[in-house]
Amino acid sequence: GDSDEMYRSLQQLAKLSGDPTVFPGHWYSVEPSAALSKVRRSNYVYRASNLDQWRMLMGG
Numbered sequence: 001g002d003s004d005e006m007y008r009s010l011q012q013l014a015k016l017s018g019d020p021t022v023f024p025g026h027w028y029s030v031e032p033s034a035a036l037s038k039v040r041r042s043n044y045v046y047r048a049s050n051l052d053q054w055r056m057l058m059g060g
Contacts, residue, residue: 007054
């Protein structure tokens with residue numbers, strides 16, 4: 001998929017109820033797995049608060 005689709009997928013993931021353990025790929029997080037709440041606070045892919053910011057973050 002394209003970068004915009006990745007943004008939308010990450011936003012859907014962030015809405016999951018509870019605090020599931022996730023396994024971020026591509027070394028985007030220090031640990032191989034972490035609680036979603038921790039990933040949302042520490043992973044740079046969650047810094048963008050809208051699609052335009054996402055595109056700038058991804059170089060688009």
